[in-house]
Amino acid sequence: xxxxxxxxxxxxxxxxxxxxxxxxxxxLATGMFSLMGSLEPCAQTQAVEVDVxxxxxxxxxxxxxxxxxxxxxxxxxxLCSFEARTSEPHRVHMRAGGVPNSAVKLSGAPIKAVTYHDxxxxxxxxxxxxRVYLDV
Amino acid sequence: MEVKRVxxxxxxxxxxxxxxxxxxxFASEPLMEAVLRDRATVQVANVAHLPGIVEAxxxxxxxxxxxxxxxxxxxxxxxxxxxxxxxxxxxDICCGVRLIASGFTEADFDKQRATIMAELDRRIPxxxxxxxxxxxxxxSDILHxxxxxxxxxxxxxxxxxxxxEERGVSKGAKPSLVSDKAVARGKGxxxxxxxxxxxxxxxxxxxxxxxxxxxxxxxxxxxVVVMIHxxxxxxxxQTCTDQLRLxxxxxxxxxxxxxxxxLACVPVQSPEGQQYLGAMAAASNFAWANRHxxxxxxxxxxxxxxxxxxxxxxxxxVFDVAHNLAKIETHEVxxxxxxxxxxxxxxxxxxxxxxxDLPADxxxxxxxxxxxxxxxxxSWVLRGAVGNPAFASAAHGAGRVMSRKKxxxxxxxxxxxxxxxxxxxxxxxxxxxxxxxxAPYAYKDVDAVADVCDQANLAAKVARLRPVGVVKG
Numbered sequence: 001x002x003x004x005x006x007x008x009x010x011x012x013x014x015x016x017x018x019x020x021x022x023x024x025x026x027x028l029a030t031g032m033f034s035l036m037g038s039l040e041p042c043a044q045t046q047a048v049e050v051d052v053x054x055x056x057x058x059x060x061x062x063x064x065x066x067x068x069x070x071x072x073x074x075x076x077x078x079l080c081s082f083e084a085r086t087s088e089p090h091r092v093h094m095r096a097g098g099v100p101n102s103a104v105k106l107s108g109a110p111i112k113a114v115t116y117h118d119x120x121x122x123x124x125x126x127x128x129x130x131r132v133y134l135d136v
Numbered sequence: 137m138e139v140k141r142v143x144x145x146x147x148x149x150x151x152x153x154x155x156x157x158x159x160x161x162f163a164s165e166p167l168m169e170a171v172l173r174d175r176a177t178v179q180v181a182n183v184a185h186l187p188g189i190v191e192a193x194x195x196x197x198x199x200x201x202x203x204x205x206x207x208x209x210x211x212x213x214x215x216x217x218x219x220x221x222x223x224x225x226x227x228d229i230c231c232g233v234r235l236i237a238s239g240f241t242e243a244d245f246d247k248q249r250a251t252i253m254a255e256l257d258r259r260i261p262x263x264x265x266x267x268x269x270x271x272x273x274x275x276s277d278i279l280h281x282x283x284x285x286x287x288x289x290x291x292x293x294x295x296x297x298x299x300x301e302e303r304g305v306s307k308g309a310k311p312s313l314v315s316d317k318a319v320a321r322g323k324g325x326x327x328x329x330x331x332x333x334x335x336x337x338x339x340x341x342x343x344x345x346x347x348x349x350x351x352x353x354x355x356x357x358x359x360v361v362v363m364i365h366x367x368x369x370x371x372x373x374q375t376c377t378d379q380l381r382l383x384x385x386x387x388x389x390x391x392x393x394x395x396x397x398x399l400a401c402v403p404v405q406s407p408e409g410q411q412y413l414g415a416m417a418a419a420s421n422f423a424w425a426n427r428h429x430x431x432x433x434x435x436x437x438x439x440x441x442x443x444x445x446x447x448x449x450x451x452x453x454v455f456d457v458a459h460n461l462a463k464i465e466t467h468e469v470x471x472x473x474x475x476x477x478x479x480x481x482x483x484x485x486x487x488x489x490x491x492x493d494l495p496a497d498x499x500x501x502x503x504x505x506x507x508x509x510x511x512x513x514x515s516w517v518l519r520g521a522v523g524n525p526a527f528a529s530a531a532h533g534a535g536r537v538m539s540r541k542k543x544x545x546x547x548x549x550x551x552x553x554x555x556x557x558x559x560x561x562x563x564x565x566x567x568x569x570x571x572x573x574x575a576p577y578a579y580k581d582v583d584a585v586a587d588v589c590d591q592a593n594l595a596a597k598v599a600r601l602r603p604v605g606v607v608k609g
Contacts, residue, residue, distance in 0.1 A: 117203035
């Protein structure tokens with residue numbers, strides 16, 4: 001299921017559903033970068049790999065999205081393709097493909113950071129639900 | 137939760153267990169109608185849960201829904217037994233505003249408008265990712281010494297430091313506590329604007345409301361001024377992210393519970409609290425230097441356009457203030473002076489006349505308080521008022537009233553640009569599409585915010601500034 005952008009007076013939120021936690025993390029990452037710009041199809045020319053271990057599912061969402069923002073800025077990449085593999089307890093390995101920022105026309109303000117405000121991740125009858133708010 | 141009107145411009149949130157103090161919001165009735173439409177009042181109440189908070193959880197007239205703290209939130213906690221919360225500062229540590237006077241009139245600007253805008257467009261790095269005026273090699277020096285380091289490396293004027301909150305160098309900075317990741321993000325951004333609500337604006341002094349203060353600040357009706365709004369960029373964002381992660385774990389050890397994880401906090405005096413304050417101060421040094429370097433570049437843009445040297449532009453610094461910081465200050469509580477950790481999240485320090493920390497030439501009139509509007513609307517210069525009811529704090533801007541999603545749906549960036557140009561405001565956006573998110577209609581009436589500051593004695597009106605040129609990310 002695709003992500004949804006949540007309204008916020010100053011910032012922005014993303015919520016998503018997915019059949020697995022790995023897919024959910026990818027949906028939330030896709031949603032986060034979609035707030036800044038879009039590239040469809042994502043003709044990735046570079047990739048980054050991140051390994052994140054956290055103390056809870058909520059923390060895992062904040063930590064992995066924060067890590068992607070870090071790599072995006074330092075490596076000057078707009079990330080647009082995500083593959084994740086989660087393992088217990090609260091670990092994820094993610095591969096994110098992208099293109100140089102210079103190749104993307106911004107359509108939204110850059111995301112500064114990932115917040116813990118109202119963050120939620122839980123299993124549902126159909127799979128997984130996640131929500132996160134981002135500082136813009 | 138009940139919100140009750142206390143006076144014309146003050147609203148109260150009753151203290152309910154486990155709040156430790158009541159909430160208090162400064163707003164007129166029309167401004168309050170907007171406040172009640174989002175979740176900002178709940179956040180005012182949430183901040184009132186912080187251990188050691190005194191008097192009230194305050195909110196400025198530009199309050200709106202944030203994350204953890206509301207934007208416009210002010211919380212004072214005791215240093216002796218209260219907490220410090222990175223959420224009370226935010227990710228953009230020491231985001232703030234710098235105002236530069238000039239020796240030019242609007243007529244002068246109009247003659248060179250195209251050249252000035254082109255020069256600024258070329259010189260001011262902005263938008264996503266890397267792009268900076270100064271080399272990355274300055275980063276260590278800047279984290280230690282803020283604007284003074286930039287000055288030593290040839291940016292800006294010695295006199296700038298006197299007209300800067302903290303003289304552009306935060307006390308207690310511990311650069312060793314700024315992570316390698318944060319440094320990696322900051323190295324490529326020294327002297328850059330960013331995007332979102334950050335801007336460099338050329339404005340004209342439109343009205344003077346306080347002759348004495350305006351004269352002390354070096355402002356006169358018809359003068360062209362430059363306003364810069366930005367912060368600590370990726371370095372600050374990463375520092376807050378790092379510290380929040382550490383603090384979330386530490387908070388459990390101190391058996392502190394808060395209603396929103398973004399309000400994570402630890403005792404001010406704890407090792408983790410001191411670590412946060414040291415890292416935050418170092419990150420704030422990046423922000424002071426960042427605005428200092430951008431101002432240097434703006435002077436050069438004007439000098440080139442007018443065929444003169446920067447020294448002959450009359451572009452003296454009026455003041456530089458932060459609006460995202462936690463600072464240790466002494467204030468009276470119940471008639472006794474007490475050392476407090478003042479969290480200002482989207483709120484400006486507003487020291488009263490006579491305050492010993494003000495520069496000697498401004499002490500008689502009080503601290504300049506800079507309240508930026510949005511593109512197309514005015515900005516304000518206020519001054520600190522005697523008897524400020526919120527720990528010497530005032531508004532930091534107009535305050536958003538419309539989400540980015542709705543703002544984008546309302547008009548396209550191109551439409552916003554045409555409208556601004558029709559109003560005589562030259563626009564040089566990093567991305568035209570982004571203009572709609574930051575359009576004037578997405579913000580509250582900044583004149584109403586300034587009115588409430590004045591009426592509530594948060595800060596007094598000095599001058600109104602009208603935009604004529606905008607450089608955006």
